[in-house]
Amino acid sequence: MDTILSLLDSMLQYTAPILIAAIGGFYSEKSGVVNIALDGFVIFGSFIASFIAVSAFDGSPTMTQLILCLLIATLCGGLMSLIHAFISINLKADQVISGTAINLITPAIALFLVNHFNGTYELLLANGFPRYTIVGKFTVYPTVMVAILLVIITYYIIYKRPFGLRLRSVGENPQASDSLGLNVFKYRYIGVFISGCLAGLAGAIIATTFSQGFNAAITVYGFGYLALAALIFGKYNPITITLASLFFGGTKVFAEKVSILAPDLPIPVSFWNMFPFVATIIALIVFSKKTSTPEALGVPYDKGMR
Template sequence: MWELLIIIVPSAIAYTMPLLMGALGGLYSERSGVTNLCIEGLMLFGCFASAATIVKLQAIPGFSFNLAIVIGIVVAMLASTLLAALHAIASINLKADQTISGTAINMLSSALSLFLAQTITGSGNITVVRAVIRSDVPILSKIPVIGPLFFSETYWTTWICIAVWVISYFLLYKTSFGLRLRACGEHPSAVASAGVNVHKMRYIGVLTSGFLSGLGGACILVTYAGEYNAGSGINGLGFLAIAALIFGQWKPLGILGSTAFFGLCMTIANIGRILPAFSGIPMAVLGAFPYIATLIALVFSSKKSAAPLASGQPF
């Protein structure tokens, strides 16, 4: 059992972090009152942008590998933020149907990233020569039981994502900014009467969703994926992030728990086929396990939905 945990837990953490960033991005947007169904497209575009940037930089003789990774992640966040701006303009300024706008962004992201990838490589796939290397956390990795599970062989991007989650929790629940943002998603008319610019707050929420989703897409690339694949994209992880947002009841703590659950499901689906403990389960069942678990989780969580009251309603 211990050997099984040593394999599963670090991998589950790696799968959890991109989901956590995507779900957090959706949280900012929907708490501001804008329904965001384009997390999939934003994460996909972030994955593509980081892959293209890293490959181009690594082709420069003598260019630092670590610096290329960092620049690639930053470019991913900025590129997804620009794409999210289209959703913000359509939803806030033009008062378009937010569900249709999100769907359109997903389609645009898929088509645009495929076209650009084919232009760059000819095949549509962009493979990063090297990605982030796992390493132990000094001192903490030596703690009995906890150390080998959570602090041994981790990615440094994991700690960035955890820091973002902590900052987000503080911003949303311990600051006046967070209070205004959440109020815009509940009673925008009351907030506007108090002198708060609702459109500005919603723009911040949507652009932040793009920023964090881009980080999630880049984390997929530089940790376990290692390439942008035009055929498979990000395998629906953006939609799983939306499901985690709903399952987590639009709250940071709930999102952390739900993304950890879905990350574990993704781990079982991806590495379960090589583990003796899961050898008797057909591969098709293992592959479908995360999505089956998502449906079951949403069935139980939908009865007590805590969605923002004004989410999806133009102002």
Template sequence: MTERAGELPGWARSALIAAFLVLVLSITVTLTGQGQLTSSGTSEAAVRLGLPILLAALGGLWAERAGIINIGLEGMMVLGTWGAAWAGYQWGPWAAVLGGLVLGALGGLVHAIATVTFNVNHIVSGVAVTLLGTGLTQYLATLLFTPVSQNPRQSPRLEGFAEYSIPGLSSGLQALEAQQRVFVSDLAGLLSGLVTGLTPIVVLGFALVPFSYFVLWKTPFGLRLRSCGESPVAAESLGVNVIAHKYVAVVVSGGLAGLGGAALVLNPGQLGYLENQVGGRGYIGLAAMIFGNWRPAGLLIGSALFGYVDGLQLRAGGEAVHALLYGATLVAVVVAVLWAIRRMYVAAGVALAAGLAVYAIYWSTETVPSEFASYAPQLVTLIVLAAASQRLRPPARLGVEYRRGEGH
């Protein structure tokens, strides 16, 4: 997509948004004393918890850019968790990565056969894949894990990847964080979590973001694949094998979702299969992709946001989530001012009213219930989708049935 004259490129807008959010967090830490908001521990947890969501979002990107709605990401992730646990128990962590990838890709293949070959409604097929994946993994876990773990809902503990940190950079950022300087130490704490406690699957997952951008936007194959989601009839008239490209996109989508399941299994705090451990992350990944407007950089920001909120509530609980309400108030006020400058007075009024309501909750309470804190990632999902709904631009033929030769 070409930038309009006078408009900042996408990467510059993303950098400005990130800097603004760090500033908001820094102000919130200063005024509330909740240092966990920008601690390296919270950032490290956010990376690990956001990685499965990121991989699911990338899977959704591949499928939906080719015109196939993939609401079955949840089921493909579930298949990936079992495949990773089974292979990882037999042959180690790299086999777990491959096992999750293969099982997720098989789920994607089922979805492709239903939607591309037989033109089944994409939503119906996605729900069916999720139900199939959930039921199949429960059966397979009972069959194969009970003899070795005595618990059909859980695999034995697996061998994980060794963790490492980037020498010099990690320790330097941690030293800067310890100095407790406003904004500087907050930024250092957040960055420290990105270079500390890394594993190969974390590096692989984040490397797939620029790789997906390069393949989908900078190669002839990517152009053909995206044309299948924008105008498959026109693509076919130019000699593109639309069916083949849709199949490839959905199978890759399933493989990436399965890799997200493997990331859950290989999380150093888990290291094993556990029934229901996906916990809706496939749907949150789909929401992150939509929030990112079907673009790699945008879905990376969305995944980071959801992972951050999840990591914060797990590490610090209700008090830190309560402090986050103050930061949300600041964001709402700034957004209201920006919309007022653009003469979007109704939207500005709604944003301001929402900010005042959130601040009233913050002012009238000292913490939030643990039940609310644990639901915070899902609540953030709803809020950001509502806020982003006006600027979304999905592929033109997303979810529309396609038959070879139609339109000629």
């Protein structure tokens, strides 16, 4: 029983940042902007939260200071996403190339800054958010509750509020939305900005919970891609995105625990570490054609073509 609770505990700790970043991608792509850059924003959020915790609070932040780190990383993720928004919306450049470029540049910049200010390629925290007991030995980070709350809020906003209807409309038919007086650029900017904020928050959560610090090559790299896969696998619906995030969180746990639970297997740990991404490829191959994406997803809006 203790083993099962431990596995569930680990699955939820990985699921939370994947789910939050996936919900972020949901806002962007519902508005019609492809956001491949989720991984870059996650890495950036992790770097910002760790950098502030180490430089301002000597690596031992209090609970209030940890929350402040999350808020600043969230805002920084949103501000960085405006680069992608400008390139994709105003310049009408290829959104996939823009996102890929951000994913390649961000870890390089983060590691350069870490090495410049810290003399190493990592930022370590002495403490992060504590775990809270739910039942018996089953404990979770408070950030799991944040992820659940975000799903509920997102569902309500997107499907029950006028803002959500407008955001979806500019992603489905921007020409019709414009003819009704909606500012397509404005809503797409908002979608991308929210996306960057939540991806930055996801990265900050990784840094302040189980990884307790930043190392782009080890602790945080790849979570944004898993979030993007969860978004597609979840068919652009907050509820099924949650289930998809649980699945990918489970693959992370499997990769982490299999070498411990079955030490006699003559397979290196590095092989198991690639399992979540193999599962991602398989899931996308199987489900990508069955996913109902927004009609105008990835298509730059040009008023002259109305």
